[in-house]
Amino acid sequence: MKCGNCGELTQKETCVSLNETVALPKGSTNLVQKCKFCGREGTVTMITGRGRPLTQAISELGKFSSLMLFDCRGYEPVEFSFGSGWKVESLEGTTFDGIDLSGDEFAEYDEKGECPVMISNLRYMFHLVK
Known part of the structure; x- marks a missing residue:
């Protein structure tokens, strides 16, 4: 800050x-x-x-x-800083709760939807709103 x-x-x-x-x-x-x-x-x-x-x-x-x-x-x-407590939902609707993104990526497999779920290359920006 x-x-x-x-x-x-x-x-x-x-x-x-x-x-x-x-x-x-x-x-x-x-x-x-x-x-x-x-x-x-x-x-x-x-x-x-x-x-x-x-x-x-x-x-x-x-x-x-x-x-x-x-x-x-x-x-x-x-x-x-992307920390913990994030919620990720696959395209098939499977929810992963309490995800820690402090390592800048998340990878898991959705058994129900039979597909990989991944978050990577995290970026942020602040936009001033008045």
Whole structure:
């Protein structure tokens, strides 16, 4: 994360989760973080219902899929790490839960659909929405 006030980059990886919320005077957020350099506080709120899954069709076109919308106030994300907890569904409908994508790929075999299931060459980008 990058501080919107002084531009300082956080030294440690920052994790934002839908399952973790912090109460604010008006509402709640998923992350409150204070800049170690200038002392300014910032928040990151995950906005549900605005993302869409990455499908094989989108992937084959070489396009990105907007997985999540973040309301960032005081901080700007600069890197993303694919971690654990992902859900993968084969073309035949078999679901694989709790997938760890921190190694940048996933490979499994769908016994029911008799087909391989694979995710690789993971990339990310942040797009500013106002």
